[in-house]
Amino acid sequence: MSTYAEVDVEGLISKYLRAVPAIVAATAGRVYTDLPNDRAYPLVLVQRSGGPPVSGFGLANAALTVTVYGIRHVDAQQLTASVLAALLDLPGAYDEGYVTNVVPNSTAYSPDSDSPDSAGHARPRYVSEITVTCHP
Secondary structure, eight states, X not given: OOOOOOOOXXXXXXXXXXXXXXXXXXXXXXXXXXXXXXXXXXXXXXXXXXXXXXXXXXXXXXXXEEEEEOSSHHHHHHHHHHHHHHHHTOOEEETTEEEEEEEEEEEEEOOBTTXXXXXXXXXXXXXXXXXXXXXX
């Protein structure tokens, strides 16, 4: 019987980012795979948005959306740069699986009007699309 094995790439990346000193210093460890109901900012959200297995069920190109919410625009911008730089160093072996490549595809500034800041302005937010090649 065939088996299916896949890396929990969201869990792997969120755990990895919570161990990067620059990310921890900026977010107090607030790196999530789902937004909490009670939110403190800044924070990073990592979600798989797609990506089929490439070779059988082993090697996968996981499409991920990494969203950075900030208090100020400049803070969100700098945290996004730190997150993307950290992800470029991600390839390697982890308890969850092996990461062989990370490709940042796009980054856009997209203020979030559903999460206004204390002055009622749209929350500063950057949305990055990345592809992570990984296998168990």
